[in-house]
Amino acid sequence: MTHADMWEGDLLQDDPPxxxxxxxxxxxxxxxxxxxxxxxxxxxxxxRGYAHAAGCSGDVLMHSCxxxxxxxxxxxIQALSGIGGRASLNLFVATVGGPGAGKSTGASLNRGLLxxxxxxxxxxxxxxxxxxxAEAFMGTVEEETGEVRRSRGGAETPVMRRVRKQVRHxxxxxxxxxxxxxxxxxxxxxxxxxxxxxxAVGETLGQTNASEERTRYIEAGTYSLGLLIGFQPATALxxxxxxxxxxxxxxxWGWAEDPAIPDVPPASPGPLPDxxxxxxxxxxxxxxxxxxxxxxxxxxxxxxxxxxxxxxELDGHAGLIKVKVSALLALLDGRYxxxxxxxxxxxVMWESSCAVRDSLLARAHREAEAAKxxxxxxxxxAELRAHQAKxxxxxxVQRIAIRxxxxxxxxxxxxxxxxxxxxxxxxxxxxVRAIDRAEAEGWVFMEDGCLCxxx
Numbered sequence: 001m002t003h004a005d006m007w008e009g010d011l012l013q014d015d016p017p018x019x020x021x022x023x024x025x026x027x028x029x030x031x032x033x034x035x036x037x038x039x040x041x042x043x044x045x046x047x048r049g050y051a052h053a054a055g056c057s058g059d060v061l062m063h064s065c066x067x068x069x070x071x072x073x074x075x076x077i078q079a080l081s082g083i084g085g086r087a088s089l090n091l092f093v094a095t096v097g098g099p100g101a102g103k104s105t106g107a108s109l110n111r112g113l114l115x116x117x118x119x120x121x122x123x124x125x126x127x128x129x130x131x132x133x134a135e136a137f138m139g140t141v142e143e144e145t146g147e148v149r150r151s152r153g154g155a156e157t158p159v160m161r162r163v164r165k166q167v168r169h170x171x172x173x174x175x176x177x178x179x180x181x182x183x184x185x186x187x188x189x190x191x192x193x194x195x196x197x198x199x200a201v202g203e204t205l206g207q208t209n210a211s212e213e214r215t216r217y218i219e220a221g222t223y224s225l226g227l228l229i230g231f232q233p234a235t236a237l238x239x240x241x242x243x244x245x246x247x248x249x250x251x252x253w254g255w256a257e258d259p260a261i262p263d264v265p266p267a268s269p270g271p272l273p274d275x276x277x278x279x280x281x282x283x284x285x286x287x288x289x290x291x292x293x294x295x296x297x298x299x300x301x302x303x304x305x306x307x308x309x310x311x312x313e314l315d316g317h318a319g320l321i322k323v324k325v326s327a328l329l330a331l332l333d334g335r336y337x338x339x340x341x342x343x344x345x346x347x348v349m350w351e352s353s354c355a356v357r358d359s360l361l362a363r364a365h366r367e368a369e370a371a372k373x374x375x376x377x378x379x380x381x382a383e384l385r386a387h388q389a390k391x392x393x394x395x396x397v398q399r400i401a402i403r404x405x406x407x408x409x410x411x412x413x414x415x416x417x418x419x420x421x422x423x424x425x426x427x428x429x430x431x432v433r434a435i436d437r438a439e440a441e442g443w444v445f446m447e448d449g450c451l452c453x454x455x
Contacts, residue, residue, distance in 0.1 A: 029255055031355030033059050037348050040341070043332050046269050050113050051106070053268035057258035059352075060106030061113065063093040064228045066252075066328045068110045071172035071226030072121060072278055078202075078221070079327045079338075080286035082294035083301050083319075088202025089287075091324050092227040096236050096356060097256025103230030106256070107174050110228075114272055122171035127181070127227075130195030134206040134216040137223055139167030166218050175229040181239065193247055199225050200250040201320070230256070237364045240314075240357065249317040252325065252349065253356040277331040287327040289338045297323070314357065321353075322346040393430075400427050400434035405443035408453035415450055 038048050038058065047065055048058035070091035078086040095103050107124065116123060122136045140162050147159040175181055181192070191207070198205060202223070206216035229251075231239070240248045289297075297319050303309035311318070326346035330338045400423065407419050420431045435451065438444045445454050 028259055029257065029356075030359055031253070031255055031352045031357075032258070033062065033254075033352055034348065035260075037345060040345060041333065043272070046272065047113065049266060049269045050271075051109060051258075052261055053266050054105065054109055055261060055265060056102050056105045056109055057095075057097075057256055058260065059254045059258055060095050060097075060102060060256050061109055063095055063252060063254040064106045064110045065114055065332075066325065067091050067093045067226035067228045068114055068172050069226070069275075069328055069332065070324070071224050072114070072116055072118070072170055073224045073331070074278075074281050074285075075169045075222055075224045076281065076284045077224075077277060077331075078284070078286060079289070079323050081289050081297055081323045083297050086221070086284075086286065087320065087323055088221065088224075089324050089327055090200055090202050090225045090227075091321075091328065092196070092200050092229075092251045094229045094231055094236065094239075094251045094253050095256045096231045096233055096253065096360065098232060101256040103256045104176050107176075107228055107230070112271060117278075118170060120168045120170070122168060124172060124174045127173050127175050127192070130191030130193075130205075131207065131216065133171075133173070133192075133195050133199060133225075134218050136171045136173075137166050137168045137205075137218050138164055138216055140164050141167060164215070166222060169222060170224050172226045173228070175227075177230060177232070177235065181229060193242075193245060196227070197246055197250060199227075233360060233363060236360050240360055240364070243313045246316065248357070249314055250321075251353075252321055253353040253360075255356055272332075275331065276334060277336070285336060287330065287336055287338060289323070289326075290340050290343065292340070293326075293338070293343050315354070318350060322350050325349050396427070397430050397433050397437050400430050401437035401441065401443070404431075404435050404438040404451060405441075405453070408438075408444045408451045410453075413450050414452075416446075419451055 038044050044062070047062055051058045051061035070089050073089060078088060080086055095106065097103055111123065125136055127133065142160045143163045144158045145161050148156040149159055150156055195205060202221055202225075204220045205218040205223070242248060300309065300319060304311060322343065323346075326338045326342040329345050330336065330342045333342070403423070404419060407422060408414055416431070416435070419435075420428050423431060435444065435446070439446070443454060445452050
């Protein structure tokens with residue numbers, strides 16, 4: 001064996017070279033908060049770091065943190081933006097992702113990131129009805145009736161009575177699966193949708209009933225409420241489709257996924273430092289805004305009310321949402337005055353929210369088009385089957401008509417019953433139509449109930 005043969009044999013025995021591996025980078029969905037947002041402030045980096053330390057989406061925790069904070073604030077902290085008086089900071093957020101995407105994890109992390117020291121704070125309540133939302137703030141207390149009870153010794157004791165009234169001012173609600181919201185709203189007589197829309201802007205909640213135990217009254221401006229809902233893409237679409245009621249416009253939307261979660265978990269930065277805005281206060285406190293923002297909001301309001309500015313239906317609450325978000329961002333940063341930078345960050349969150357919302361609407365459009373195509377294809381197939389069946393049926397009738405001609409050719413006196421018996425069972429239902437066809441062709445005629453050959 002030559003050296004060349006040995007070299008060639010070695011080549012044949014060696015393993016073939018490995019093909020280069022392709023790294024598949026998942027597409028980044030439109031609507032994720034950009035890196036510039038996170039790097040703009042230490043506290044935002046803190047929130048994202050806390051989420052990543054638990055393998056959770058930074059976007060989810062950011063959105064849920066703002067909603068939770070809005071429910072924990074003293075109710076007399078409100079925004080004064082120059083339009084519509086004092087505005088509630090109640091914030092509703094919706095996070096969207098598939099099963100197991102970490103929507104509920106973000107809600108539970110919230111409690112560790114932003115713990116509450118208020119024993120009366122209603123934390124993470126489920127939503128079952130509009131009445132239940134108002135009930136979260138209700139309780140029973142004893143009040144003096146104005147009457148006194150005298151003892152034998154002459155001592156006077158005020159007569160007390162138990163009264164149901166508002167006893168709490170703070171609540172955070174969480175719905176793990178948004179489909180429940182749509183189902184609850186479909187119930188006959190449900191007040192859930194209306195209650196949520198009122199709660200989003202801090203309006204009066206509750207209802208008056210004949211019985212005192214069923215009466216609930218939560219006055220406007222006397223409560224703080226945050227709401228977090230987790231949606232799968234398909235379950236979010238019915239809520240977005242309900243834009244005529246004004247419900248989806250009241251939500252800030254965000255994705256539950258986060259491509260920036262690191263492979264190795266970073267150290268957790270721990271809970272947020274105590275926020276000054278969460279301490280109890282009795283006097284009203286107004287969050288103020290830059291003059292430019294106030295003028296812009298006023299100008300938009302005037303143009304809309306004059307009918308000179310058309311705003312898409314789903315953007316109807318854009319200004320109010322940005323007012324709430326910028327105020328909450330300022331409070332997170334320890335300030336009671338909204339800066340231009342707060343407003344810019346709020347605009348980033350709003351633009352991201354719109355991108356998430358528009359992606360869902362685009363998906364709905366694609367699914368509707370696909371469903372329409374399937375319906376059209378199914379209709380076409382049905383028509384083809386019907387046409388083919390008609391052709392097959394015509395062929396069958398023609399074949400039996402020829403058989404009727406041959407049957408009649410055998411001689412007169414051939415009855416219809418005899419002809420039918422001569423056919424295979426599958427052909428017998430077509431016997432009468434076949435004879436009609438044979439008559440039309442001029443092959444046979446009927447006389448006295450008998451099939452006769454026409455010569």
